[in-house]
Amino acid sequence: MRHAPAFPTDSLMTHATPAGLPFLGFGLGLRPPHYHAILDTRPAVDWFEILSENYLVPGGKPLHFLDRIRADYPMAMHGVSLSIGSTDDLDFDYLRDLKALAERVEPAWISDHLCWTGVHGGNTHDLLPLPYTEETARHVAARVSVVQEFLGRRILLENVSSYASYADSSLSEWEFITLVSELADCLLLLDVNNIYVSAFNHGFDARAFIDGVPAHRVQQIHLAGHHNHGDYIIDTHDAPIIDPVWELYDYALARLGPVSSMIERDDHIPELAELVDELAIARRLAAPYLAQERAA
Amino acid sequence: MTASRLRGVQESLHTYLLGEGDASAVRDAIVDDARVGAERRLKIYHDAYRLRLIEALSKAYPNLFRLLGDALFERMARSYIAAHPSGYRNLRWYGGELAEHLAAALPQHPIAGELARFEWTLALAFDSTDAPVLGGADLAAVPPEDWGRLRFALHPSARVLDMKLNTVAVWKALDEDRAPPPIEETASAWLIWRKELNPHYRSLDPGERASLTLIANGACFAEVCEALNGDEAESDAAARAAGFLAAWLGDGLLSRL
Known part of the structure; x- marks a missing residue:
């Protein structure tokens, strides 16, 4: 089948990121309620991020629409069940399926979360945080290296929203992320909303987090909405992005320069046009940094 | 923090999430x-685990959800989650044993298990x-005298379900947001x-059901005709078999000669 190039080829997108992967521009999560609208209206979305697991099925509609939309848009693959931090063995059946899907999609990159999802073969279907210690970082990094070797490419790891932290932790989350990414030579997916949520839940400074990660490894940014319960915040992806998260996004771009960005919406999914409008906010905030980059 | 300590923390947290809430x-x-507080922080994860799986089940079984209503569906989902x-x-694959679970958990409502099985299928x-x-053209390329030797493969999506109740009528009414008919055997x-x-x-009538089962088991078309022969006059059997074949082609049910 014919694919769109793995990255946009228009002049806006010519700069290579420090990590050497393409700058994709501004994207959305690909969600089934939008399949027809995407094909019918060809929205001004630079790229789509797919949830890899949604397409790890034998056939039918999901793969049909995946192929059709991929023919017109660059894509990245984003997984939720790599469980890179688990103390279970890596699941090579899953990795084989993921690799086969990557051969079909030819994604610009593959990402998952810096977390664990279960032990003893079980899956909580949650992105559980890890204790932030040097030993844990070494454990995770060794596994990332195996995964990268298997997939034949560097992967991106995303910081998760968390609601609890461990008494064993001796590093900050950003120190931990930095250590894992340097030990494994992997890339990072910075979820600005997750930074905001975790900063609120654990009482750390969100800007210190952004200042603390290795800028040259940040390949992608996630944006999303959340639910504030008063004394804690739950990452729900069911609402528009709030202004303080946009401010944090702006702060991140000021440090990192323009980074491929996308909006995740997984519940109360609105019309596609509403998300395209929300994405325009990201474009507007990033415009000065893109202009700076072009001037340089 | 040693590797065994990390393992221990993960095991105890996972056990807590699956359990009844003893932290x-x-x-x-x-x-x-x-x-x-630590207990409430843990409870966020404990609740989220169940809510996520309940939501997954309600999406996989939308008409079972309508049939049982919020409260009974949630009770059944929670007992399923505890057992599975x-x-x-x-x-996407979570919930495949819900029909069996309902048959045991709601023996007074066998419709629930049958409807779950239909919806999952x-x-x-x-x-x-x-x-x-x-398509018809593929078959037209085969001379009629050779049809008897043909073996077809069913489309991989095809499955046959036997029902004891008017489950499909109930499912259809729920799917169209109508009041379901009374449950009948x-x-x-x-x-x-x-x-x-x-x-x-x-x-499927019994003859077509039997014919499809033969096809699925690799029988050739002559064997399908022969099996129908047991029930009726030979010429009627051949005509019925030809009728089935035309219907299967129209339905897109055959994937290979």
């Missing part, structure tokens, strides 16, 4: 604080393996498959 084995591993921890990488047809579909067989991109279903 005593894991609480000390979690940082306590005055604002939220997920080992799936993809949440529709979902299997939705994203089952893709395969080519035979009535034995019937149903074919479920994917045509183009969407799941389809239709009833």
Whole structure:
């Protein structure tokens, strides 16, 4: 089948990121309620991020629409069940399926979360945080290296929203992320909303987090909405992005320069046009940094 | 923090998440604080685990959800979740044993299990393996005298379900947001498959059900005619078999000669 190039080829997108992967521009999560609208209206979305697991099925509609939309848009693959931090063995059946899907999609990159999802073969279907210690970082990094070797490419790891932290932790989350990414030579997916949520839940400074990660490894940014319960915040992806998260996004771009960005919406999914409008906010905030980059 | 300590923390947290809420084995591993507290922080994860799986089940079984209503569906989902921890990488596969669970948990409402089985089978047809579909032209290329030797492969999405109740009528009413008919005992067989991109279903009479089973087991077309022969005059059997074949081709049910 014919694919769109793995990255946009228009002049806006010519700069290579420090990590050497393409700058994709501004994207959305690909969600089934939008399949027809995407094909019918060809929205001004630079790229789509797919949830890899949604397409790890034998056939039918999901793969049909995946192929059709991929023919017109660059894509990245984003997984939720790599469980890179688990103390279970890596699941090579899953990795084989993921690799086969990557051969079909030819994604610009593959990402998952810096977390664990279960032990003893079980899956909580949650992105559980890890204790932030040097030993844990070494454990995770060794596994990332195996995964990268298997997939034949560097992967991106995303910081998760968390609601609890461990008494064993001796590093900050950003120190931990930095250590894992340097030990494994992997890339990072910075979820600005997750930074905001975790900063609120654990009482750390969100800007210190952004200042603390290795800028040259940040390949992608996630944006999303959340639910504030008063004394804690739950990452729900069911609402528009709030202004303080946009401010944090702006702060991140000021440090990192323009980074491929996308909006995740997984519940109360609105019309596609509403998300395209929300994405325009990201474009507007990033415009000065893109202009700076072009001037340089 | 040693590797075995990390393993221990993960095991105790996972056990807590699957269990009934006793946090005593894991609480000390979690940082306590005055604002939220370790127990409430753990409970966020404990609740989220169940809510996520309940939601997955309600999406996989939308008409079962309508049939049982919020409260009974949630009770059934919670008992299923307690009995069936997920080992799936993809949440899409979670819930495949719900029909059996309902048969045991709601013996007074056998409709629940049958409806769950029907709904799950529709979902299997939705994203089952893709395969080519035979059309009339493919068959026209074969001289009629050779038809007897033909062996067909059913489309991978095709499944036959036997029902004891008027489950499909109930499912259809729920799906169309109408009041379901009274539940009746009535034995019937149903074919479920994917045509183009969407799941389809239709009833099967005993002769067609038997013929499809033979095809699925690799019988050639002559054997299908022969089996029908036992029931009726030979010429009627040949005509019925030819009628089935035309219907299967029209339904996109055959994927290979």
